[in-house]
Structures are given as structure tokens and as C-alpha cells.
Amino acid sequence: MGLYHTLDDVDTRGKRVLLRVDLNVPIQEGKVTDTSRIDRIVPTLNELRYNGARVIMLSHFDRPKGKRVPEMSLEQVVPALEQALGCKVGFVDECIGKAVEDAVAQMRAGDVLLLENTRFHKGEEDNDIVFAGGVARLGDVFVLDAFSIAHRAHATTEAITHLIPAAAGRAMEAELDALAKVLLMPTRPVVAIVGGAKVSTKLELLGNLVGRVDRLVIGGGMANTFLAAKGVAIGKSLCERDLLETAREILKKAQGARCEIVLPRDAVVAREFKANAASQTVSVNEVPADGMILDVGSETLSDIATALSDAKTVVWNGPLGAFELTPFDTGTVTAARQVAMLTRMGKLISVAGGGDTLAALNIAGVTDDFTYVSTAGGAFLEWLEGKELPGVKALEKR
Numbered sequence: 001m002g003l004y005h006t007l008d009d010v011d012t013r014g015k016r017v018l019l020r021v022d023l024n025v026p027i028q029e030g031k032v033t034d035t036s037r038i039d040r041i042v043p044t045l046n047e048l049r050y051n052g053a054r055v056i057m058l059s060h061f062d063r064p065k066g067k068r069v070p071e072m073s074l075e076q077v078v079p080a081l082e083q084a085l086g087c088k089v090g091f092v093d094e095c096i097g098k099a100v101e102d103a104v105a106q107m108r109a110g111d112v113l114l115l116e117n118t119r120f121h122k123g124e125e126d127n128d129i130v131f132a133g134g135v136a137r138l139g140d141v142f143v144l145d146a147f148s149i150a151h152r153a154h155a156t157t158e159a160i161t162h163l164i165p166a167a168a169g170r171a172m173e174a175e176l177d178a179l180a181k182v183l184l185m186p187t188r189p190v191v192a193i194v195g196g197a198k199v200s201t202k203l204e205l206l207g208n209l210v211g212r213v214d215r216l217v218i219g220g221g222m223a224n225t226f227l228a229a230k231g232v233a234i235g236k237s238l239c240e241r242d243l244l245e246t247a248r249e250i251l252k253k254a255q256g257a258r259c260e261i262v263l264p265r266d267a268v269v270a271r272e273f274k275a276n277a278a279s280q281t282v283s284v285n286e287v288p289a290d291g292m293i294l295d296v297g298s299e300t301l302s303d304i305a306t307a308l309s310d311a312k313t314v315v316w317n318g319p320l321g322a323f324e325l326t327p328f329d330t331g332t333v334t335a336a337r338q339v340a341m342l343t344r345m346g347k348l349i350s351v352a353g354g355g356d357t358l359a360a361l362n363i364a365g366v367t368d369d370f371t372y373v374s375t376a377g378g379a380f381l382e383w384l385e386g387k388e389l390p391g392v393k394a395l396e397k398r
């Protein structure tokens, strides 16, 4: 039995199903430029339609702050939705009230209706139960199929679950399963790879991970702060000097939790932060005073390979270097390809997520080889921080 209510636990046959998704997709000149969030909800939609449900879709778009902002209307997403689903999608320019109720009353089995941006109402972000009630009366069952908004306690992610039966859609279920496999009930050893620019944005994440994983690989700009905390001279590298003590505390916590920390042993340094800048690989103890660490070196990559060699589970967030600038993507690409290869060989389960991580995996060309890649951004990070996500808690079996 799973931990959360899913489509297997609720009867959606012939029902009015309120499906909360994340249609906050990138749009340029009225056209959706990246449909990955839409593509992920297709299985849930097909299943509901196959069951003869009437599907009423809810989403936010951008940040209208409780007001009607025409440029933030969800109507512009309808063509992309119709294309992904291969069926007609109706639209009503409201998400509560008589006009919507009338439109829902006209629906037939298998119909899909999209309602207007929930954030046009202040009650959405206020998690207002009265607003949630106005939405809830449109449906018999509530299905959340967007992990990316599960960290928000909003009316159509949290309050509504107190009013009608609620369940996770298939995309949400897959994400929850993947996350449970890496942190809640992982097969050990578990290796976390954390990179990115700064320690400051990932303090809680690092603090949580050292208590849960067996090995923590730290790369990217944030590794410089850890190196500096250990007394290494890192020249002009990006470093948060005010966090040296915090970095030492994290290292101490790791020691107490028997979490092995893998820090860079060597680094690729340059004098300029730009693509193809002249660079050299040196030991971290030999970084020139005017040099900047922009990537991990080959010895560090071999340490990472060793850390991964018997790993059963890998969780990854953040690049190991300034991956947008060639050749400083080498470390990230090499390590990502190794995780991908071990995953393909069936040796480990790999889960990655967080904005820049996806871009880095795409550069390495291995996004499809990881067991699961989260597109959730903030929610994925909060999960790694060990926080309770309101939208997930609402679906827990008690």
C-alpha cells in the first residue's frame, strides 16, 4: 500500500474531477515554448477521460497577485493543451461562480474544460477556505497532478483537500515515488551530488542531506566556501566569506552522522569568467592568487567515480562548475554521464532536479537516462531540505 492517495484509491468513473495542474509554462508571443509540464499530465488526463470523467482543469499562471491581468490569462495555453491531448479543451474565463457552474453542467463524459487563472482571486494564495469552497462545489473529486506547486499551501492545492476527496495524479505519484526512493526509503549507499553557485541558497538542503546520505559530493562555486573554511587559499574564486563558520558546522555534522564528504582535490582555474578563457588544472592547494576556480579537475572526477562505484542511489542538484561556459562544463558533463551509464546498467537509481541541474543534464545529453528528473524547481529543493510540503501532506494516507 502506498503512502499517498492516488487515482487507484478514488472512484473517478463518470465523476466531475477537478484536476489541479501547473500550466505556468514559458510563453513567447502567445506560443508555449516548452511543453514538458503539459506532456507530463497527459497520462492522468487520458486515464480520467477513459474512465468517462468530466475533467475540470485548474491552474495558476504567473503572479497576478489576486487581480485579473489579461496577459496572464490561461486561455493562451488552450492550443498547446489541445495538441498534447488530441482533443478539444473548453475554456471559461472564471474559476468560480455561475458561468463556470453552468459550463460544468453542460459537460459530458470525457470532456475537458480549463478554468481561468486561479491566482486572479486573492483567496487562492491566501489558502482561503471560502474561495476553495467555490471551486470545490464544481467537482466530486480533487486530483493534484503537479508536484511543482506542492510546496504552496494555496486554496487549490491545500484548502480544497479538506472539502472533497483528494488524490495524486499519475505524474505527481511518479514524482512522490521517485523522491521516496532516494530519501525516505533508499537502497544504500546513497550518494548526493550538490553543486551550484552558493552555499547560502542551499544551507538547509546540505544540513538535511548530511544526516540522510552516506556520501555527499560538493562541487561548484559552493565547494570554494568549504575549501576556504578548511583554510585553503582559493584566489579570486567565488566564495561566501561570511559562511565559513556555517560550512565548518556542516562538515562537523557530517562527521557526526558518518556522512563522507567529497570535496574537490583539484580544480580548473582561469583568470576570466568567460567561455574558452585560458585555463589550467591545479591542485586546490595551488590556486594562483589571481585565479578563479571554474570547474572540478580530473582527480576530483576520479574521486567522484569512486564514490559512485558501489552506490545504489544517487540524488543530484546543481552543477559542479560554471557549466554554461565551455570548457567549464566538463566536470558536470563527465559526472552526469557516469551516473547515467550506471543507471542504464541497472546499478543504481538516480534522481535529479532543480532548475540549472536540468539545463546541465541536457548539455550532457543524459536527461532521459536518469531514473527520474524533477521539473519542480522550488518544491524539489524544499523536499531535499526535509520540509513538509502542504500539497503532499494533504494527500497522505492517515
Ligand code: AMP
Residues within 6 Å of the ligand: 195, 196, 197, 198, 201, 219, 220, 221, 222, 238, 293, 294, 295, 317, 318, 319, 320, 321, 322, 323, 324, 356, 357
Ligand atoms: P545554482 O542555481 O545555485 O544551482 O547555481 C548554478 C550556477 O552556479 C550556474 O550558473 C553556474 O555557472 C554557477 N557555478 C557553478 N560553479 C561555479 C564556480 N566554480 N564559480 C562560479 N560559478 C559557478
